[in-house]
Amino acid sequence: MNAKPDKQFRQTTNKNTTVLIVVFILLLVLLAILLFTCRQQKLSTGNKYKHDSTLNAMQIPAVKPADQIIEHTGYTLCFVPKYEQASWVAYVLRGNQLQAAHFDRTNQFMTDPLAKPHSADDEDYEASGYDRGHLASAEDMSWSATTMAESFYYSNMSPQVPAFNRGVWKRLEELVRYWSSAYDSIYVVTGPVLTDGLPTIGHDNVAVPQFYYKVILEYNPQGVRGIGFVLPNQASAATLKSFAVSIDSVEHLTGLDFFPKLPDDVEGKVESNLDVNDWLWTRKRARQAQ
Numbered sequence: 001m002n003a004k005p006d007k008q009f010r011q012t013t014n015k016n017t018t019v020l021i022v023v024f025i026l027l028l029v030l031l032a033i034l035l036f037t038c039r040q041q042k043l044s045t046g047n048k049y050k051h052d053s054t055l056n057a058m059q060i061p062a063v064k065p066a067d068q069i070i071e072h073t074g075y076t077l078c079f080v081p082k083y084e085q086a087s088w089v090a091y092v093l094r095g096n097q098l099q100a101a102h103f104d105r106t107n108q109f110m111t112d113p114l115a116k117p118h119s120a121d122d123e124d125y126e127a128s129g130y131d132r133g134h135l136a137s138a139e140d141m142s143w144s145a146t147t148m149a150e151s152f153y154y155s156n157m158s159p160q161v162p163a164f165n166r167g168v169w170k171r172l173e174e175l176v177r178y179w180s181s182a183y184d185s186i187y188v189v190t191g192p193v194l195t196d197g198l199p200t201i202g203h204d205n206v207a208v209p210q211f212y213y214k215v216i217l218e219y220n221p222q223g224v225r226g227i228g229f230v231l232p233n234q235a236s237a238a239t240l241k242s243f244a245v246s247i248d249s250v251e252h253l254t255g256l257d258f259f260p261k262l263p264d265d266v267e268g269k270v271e272s273n274l275d276v277n278d279w280l281w282t283r284k285r286a287r288q289a290q
Helices: 003-047 053-059 095-100 145-150 168-182 247-254 264-272 283-289
Strands: 068-071 076-080 085-094 131-134 157-160 185-192 211-220 223-232
Touching (some): 085 095, 085 157, 085 168, 095 168, 168 185, 168 223, 211 247, 223 247, 223 264, 247 264
Antiparallel strands (some): 076 085, 085 185, 131 157, 211 223
């Protein structure tokens, strides 16, 4: 007498179990898709071809009405036709950006189509004895194919003594990249010290600077700190610490106002103080501090 209801019960139970299994599988699939999408978005964060507007406002030095400001994907610069190069190049360097992707050097130097009336070219540097020294380094711009390519614009180049470019300047670039990972992100402004009477190279009379600078700002909820560097355009085996100076001193040397968007009290304190011991100079010390 009970066989038929039992059979119907089993069929109903099996059907419900099947539905639950299908729903469970669909939920797993949806969860997997969601996790994959989030992961891809996270990985691609460093490859967005645009500046963060807040960071961009913070990183740009004070601009004068006559300044020729050029914005590329990964950096902004102030081009000075008189010297055929930038007086400053500014950008945010994020550690996670550099870790997310790495594009190889193109080594394809190009005139900058945005520089007016024109930027330097291959002939200016040919047989000059000087390297085409990056201001914003190619390695700093390695987080996308576009930023890597644009790092080779001649507006981002300056005539550097080969032993300087491949020696102490390279060491400083490597230190700055290390800081971008150690501190998550930093603001970088770099360039030549441009003055009248500098020697020139090439048919475009590209000025050969005697000094170069970098200023670094770390800005986070825990506080703000900054440091500057001034290096002569020559070979050197000296420690990078020996070239460290206050940001104020770099401003006096260049006539630039690097971080005008900082509150005045913060700007005054950060730019006038220099404590080399407040920065990580070796990976060993970084591990000890963790």
